[in-house]
Amino acid sequence: MDNYRLVPWFMKAAVLKEKFKDLKRIPNPVNSYPEANRADGLIDLCEENFLSHFKMVEVGTAIGSSARIFSEYCASVITIDNFEYLPDTVIDTKRTIEELPNVFLLVGDSRKIVNRFMVNSIDAVYIDARHGYEDCKIDLALWGPKVKLTGVICGHDYNKLDWPGVIQAVHEYAGDKFTLKTYQDTSWVLRRKW
Numbered sequence: 001m002d003n004y005r006l007v008p009w010f011m012k013a014a015v016l017k018e019k020f021k022d023l024k025r026i027p028n029p030v031n032s033y034p035e036a037n038r039a040d041g042l043i044d045l046c047e048e049n050f051l052s053h054f055k056m057v058e059v060g061t062a063i064g065s066s067a068r069i070f071s072e073y074c075a076s077v078i079t080i081d082n083f084e085y086l087p088d089t090v091i092d093t094k095r096t097i098e099e100l101p102n103v104f105l106l107v108g109d110s111r112k113i114v115n116r117f118m119v120n121s122i123d124a125v126y127i128d129a130r131h132g133y134e135d136c137k138i139d140l141a142l143w144g145p146k147v148k149l150t151g152v153i154c155g156h157d158y159n160k161l162d163w164p165g166v167i168q169a170v171h172e173y174a175g176d177k178f179t180l181k182t183y184q185d186t187s188w189v190l191r192r193k194w
C-alpha cells in the first residue's frame with residue numbers, strides 16, 4: 001500500500017516513513033547524527049504539530065526533500081532558497097517542486113522575501129538555512145513574528161556537535177515564552193506557552 005489516503009489516518013505516518021525511507025535531505029551531509037538526514041523524525045514532527053489546513057513557509061529548500069514531506073501534511077507550502085549552497089541543483093529542485101501541487105518555490109534571499117509576509121499570517125515556519133548562531137538568530141527574529149500565536153515555529157539541526165549556534169539561538173528566542181521539543185532528525189519545535 002503506497003497511498004496513505006487509502007489507509008486509516010493512524011497508519012499515514014507508517015506509510016510515509018516507508019515511502020520516504022531512502023530520502024536524502026541534502027546530497028552529502030556533514031553531520032555527526034546519521035538520523036538527521038532521515039525522514040522519520042520530520043514525519044513525526046508533522047504528525048504532532050501540523051494540521052491539514054496549515055499554510056507554512058520553509059526557509060531553505062535545498063533539493064526539496066523536506067518540502068515533499070510538508071506537502072503531505074499542509075494545505076500550502078512556500079519554500080524559499082537562494083541556492084547559495086547548491087547552485088547546480090536549482091533546475092532539478094524546480095522539477096521536484098513542480099510535481100507537488102501545493103508547494104511553491106521562491107528563489108531568493110529569505111531575509112528580503114520575508115517582508116512580503118504579514119505579521120501573524122502563517123501557521124508554521126521551518127527554519128533550515130544557515131546554521132551559525134547569528135544567522136539562525138536573524139532568521140528566528142525575522143520569521144518568528146510572521147507565525148500566528150497559535151502556530152508552530154520549527155526548524156532543523158538542533159545538533160550540539162555540528163551546530164551549537166542553532167541550539168543557542170533557539171533557546172534565546174524561546175526564553176520562557178515557548179516550550180521546546182526536539183525530534184529524532186534533530187528538528188526542533190517551539191510552541192507558545194499559554
Ligand SMILES: C[S@@+](CC[C@H](N)C(=O)[O-])C[C@H]1O[C@@H](n2cnc3c(N)ncnc32)[C@H](O)[C@@H]1O
Pocket residue numbers: 024025026059060061062063064065066067080081082083084085086108109110111128129130156
Ligand atoms: C540545509 S539546506 C535545506 C535542507 C532542506 N530543508 C531539507 O531538509 O531537505 C539549507 C538551504 O538554505 C539555503 N539558504 C541559506 N541561506 C539562505 C537565505 N538567506 N535565503 C534563502 N535560502 C538560504 C541554502 O542555499 C541551502 O539550500
